[in-house]
Amino acid sequence: MLSRTADNLYWLARYVERAEYLARILEATQRLTALPLAYVGESNEWESAVATAGCANAFYAVFPEANEENVTDFLAFSTDNPSSIRSxxxxxxxxxxxxxxxxxxxxxxAINGTWLELKRYGNGPTSREELSRFLRWVQESSLLFDGSAYRTMLRNDAYSFTRLGVFMERADNTARILDVKYHMLLPAHEHVGGPLDYFQWTAILRSVSALTSYHWVYRESLKPWLIADFLILKEEMPRSLASCYENIVTHLDKIASAYGRQGPSQRLARGIRTRLQNSRMDEIFQTGLHEFIQSFIAxxxxxxxxxxxxxxx
Amino acid sequence: MAVAFDEMTGQDGTIRPAYKELSSWLGEVRPDVLDYRRREAELLFRRIGITFAVYGEADSQERLIPFDVIPRIISASEWKLLSRGLEQRVKAINAYIKDIYGKRESLRAGIVPEDLVFQNPVFRPEMNGQKVPHDIYVHIAGIDIVRVDSETFYVLEDNVRTPSGVSYMLENREIMLRLFPELFSRHRIAPVENYPDELLATLQSVAPHSAAAEPSVVLLTPGVYNSAYYEHSFLADKLGIELVEGRDLFVKGEEVFMRTTQGPKRVDVIYRRLDDDFLDPLAFRPDSALGVPGIMSAYQAGNVTLANAVGTGIADDKAVYSYMPEIVKFFLGEEPILKNVPTYRCREEKHLTYVLDNIEQLVVKEVHGSGGYGMLIGPTADKATIAAFKSKLKSQPANFIAQPTLALSTCPTCVDAGIAPRHVDLRPFVLTGKDKVRIVPGGLTRVALKAGSLVVNSSQGGGTKDTWVLDS
Known part of the structure; x- marks a missing residue:
């Protein structure tokens, strides 16, 4: 297959996945900021949303301040932001x-329909209700695209390249949340936090659609180190780093066996997966959660x- | 202007045999049903994404070509005549191009004036003495045909560079089959769906000698911003070949390769939908970012076949067009089966005088224009436009030809007010391979949707119809 075709498929999948992630961040932040101050403290959640979306520099080049209006516009509708949902x-x-x-x-x-529908939203919704509907629609569009790829594509190299796009983007997104919020997850907060931390934790889980599944896996109330464990090491959790790398290795192997040749990507991916498989959470905390995540992102x-x-x- | 010949009702208002069934169906079908199907067709086209871009229109980057649900019908005997004429014409064109880049006998015999060839910007000196596989230059031709009465078909224009429109022939048929199955069961209509197979066989048959047993064929597109991009991707899909852009190809050791996920792969035949000018920045326009540097060297070494060949423009130029009847006679020794529209060459003093005196009755066309741009329709133009055109004519007469305003035939067409006759033309596609000439029975019928309009070009508000060739 043409290299350019593989490249287009890979990025097509990445962009759709990224749009969904941005919608989740906005949704989670919206919920968090709707709570009375006593529950969430003085921290600026909109600032944190921009950081988790990984576009702080670009944002502050356009806006002096992170507030609901600016951040929503920038992450969802802005044409100046190459990574907004619309872009x-x-x-x-x-x-x-x-x-x-x-x-x-x-x-x-799926993708053409989404694009046509996007035009209906113009430069952004006029009310909170409409924004909520929009964010829900973004997630549904992503599900529709992902589902149609999963159910209708031939299982050949083209399929593997789209899957690679999905999982590389997903791993990047999960790591980015961890990178911004890592301090919330350190065991130092072990004093079974006040309500302050609790709502932050649910927001983290919500942005990776893992709030319900957390309870199914741990059957416990929210504990920061378990959240970290869930997002990093649990293969059952489809947005965990371990699960993403399980899939990346699988699809790189499929490509290698179809082409009859292994290469540097396969070796590198297997190395990362092995490291994730052999890690334990207490060790990661000991050597430093932040350092671990930064080296993963690299x-x-x-x-x-x-x-x-x-x-x- | 004479009253136009209607293909359904003829000259005297009696329904012509080919349209008998359609006419009675049109009498039975309820207007709201027709209207509903019409909207359904538009929805289908938009969903499939069959769009085209109009250059120079800022807002409408992707537009639909209007589709008319009433088919245009050609009888078996009419088609027989047309296809014989088309085959003859394309054979003569191939022989003529070979001659121009070879022995030039037609120039010595005075069939075509030398300056029309050598001073023509589409003449490619790089092709002098260049051999092409099986002497085929034009593998894919789209010949525009108009009809003026029950007997007479004229060739309006030969398109032998990168003719487009065949995807509409195929998609129009698919949509009609979906929307009007009952109408199909009342006719015996020759299928067109084998066109992609015929095209692939044609392209494979002209692979260079150095090609592998199963030659690798690709379609080269200028990219997503080209007005015909949809067609390019549609054809590549139907043919099962890679749709490549210039940046996907590179030349090494006078061979062409494409960049694939498994490394470089040799390419043998390129169905290119990119104009000569942009093919190779090293040979032609140096600013072309769409082409492939060095591709001409691989072509000249005979390691890759380009379809169509480079330099075919010298056969479909509007100035050369008027010499086609002589070209057919000279190379084939036969009388042309399809006539030319009588054409005045403004480069000739006598003709220019006639054109200036009778401009109100004539259509004046720019020699290098296309898409209906740069054209004057005498009978409908206002005085100021005519005056402006006259002065252009006088200062650069060689740039223009003129033809009588033809009463193009009409076909029943769905318009806002109901069903009314509208002018049509026809572009059948002629494929020439090593083994034979293939013509799928049908083509693209374009229709001028505005009442009285003769301009069928999609860039100027024309639409399309499904074209039915009756099997018996």
Whole structure:
């Protein structure tokens, strides 16, 4: 298959996944800021939302201050922000159009329909209710696209490249939340936090759609180190770093066996997965949660570059 | 202007045999049903994403070409005549291009004036003495045909560079089959769906000698911003070949390769939908970012086949068009089966005088124009426009040709006020391979949706119809 086609498929999937993540961040932040001050403290949650979205520099180049209006506009609708939800859907559709022949009818329908529908929202909703509907719609659109890819694509290299896009983006997103909120998850907060921490923790879980599943796995009330364990090491949790790398290794192996050749991407990915499999949470806390996450983000970026070099150019 | 010939009701108002069933169906079908289907068709087109871009229109980056649900019908005997004529014409065109880049006998014999060839910007000196596989230059031709009465078809224009529109022929049929199955069961209509197979067979048959047993064929597109991008991706999909852009290809050791996830892969045949000018920045326009540096060297070494060949523009230029009847006679020794529209070459003193004197009855066309741009329709133009055109004519007569305003035939068409006759033309597609010429029975019928309008170009508000060739 053409390298450019693989590249377009990979980015198509990444952009759709990113749009969904941004919608979750906005939703979680909106909930958090709706609580009375006594429950969440003085911290600026909108500032934190910009940081978790990974676009603080770009944001402060346009806006002097992080508040609900500015952040919502920037993360959801801004055309200045190349990673806003709108820009993500635009970019996804551009990528899709460039590789129409590699998409199934259902995938094209999903992304083209989303793009057409996006125009209806114009420059943003006029009310909170409408914004909520919009954020829900973004997540549904992503589910629709992901589902149609899962159910209709041939299981060949094209499929593996779209899956790689999904899981690389997802790993990056989960790591980014951990990077911004790591201090909330340190065992030092063990004093079974006040309500202050509790709502922060639920917000973290909500932004990776893991609030309900946490209870199913641990059957315990929220504990910060368990949340960290859940998001980093639990393979059952579909947005954990371990689960993402399980999938990345699987799909890189499928590509390698289809092409009859292993390469640097496969080796690198297996290395990262092994490290995640052999880690225990108490060790990670001992050597430093923050350092662990930062080195993971660097590794994840490195593998993105390696995949790109090996297959996509 | 004479009253136009209507393909359904003929000259005298009696329903012509090919339209008998359609006419009685149109009498039975309720207007609201027709209208409902019409909207359904539009919805289908938009969902599939069959759009085209109009250059210079800022807001409407992707637009639909209006589709008319009433088919245009051609009888079996009419089609037989047309396809014989088309095959003859394309054969002559191939022989002529070979001659221009080879022995130039037609120039020595005075069939075509030399300056029309050598001073023509589409003439490619790089092609002089260049061999192409099986002497085929034009693998895919789209010949525009108009009809003026029950007997006469004219060739309006030969398109032998990168003709487009075939995706509409195929999609229009698919949509009609979906919307009007009952109408199909009342006719015997020759299928067109084998076009992609015929095209692939044609392209494979002209692979270079150095190609592998199963030659690798690709479609080269200028990219998503090209007005015909939808067609490019549609055809690549139907043919099962890679849709490549210039940046996906590179040249090494006078061979062309594409960048794939498994490393470089050799390319043997390129169905290119990119104009000569942009093909190779090293040979033609140096500012072209769409082409492939060095591709001409691989082409000249005979390691890759370009379809169509480079330099075919010298055969479909509007100035050369008027010499086509002589070209057919000279190369094939036959009388042309399809006539040319009588054409005045303004480069000739005598013709220019006639054109200036009779401009109100004529259509004046720019020699290098296309898409209906740069054209004057005498009978409908106002005085100021005519005066402006006259002065252009006098200062650069060689840039123009003129033709009588033809009463193009009409077909029943759905318009806001109901069903009314509208002018149509026809673009059938002629495929020339090593083994034979293939013409799928049908083509793209374009229709001028405005009452009285003769301009069928999609960039100027024209629509399309499904074209039915009756099997018996």
């Amino acid at each position: 993500c859907f635009e970019a996804a559709r551009t990528n899709a159009r460039a590789v129409r022949t590699a998409l199934t009818m259902e995938m094209w329908d 590794d994840n970026n490195r593998i993105g570059a390696t995949v790109s070099q090996q297959y996509l150019t």
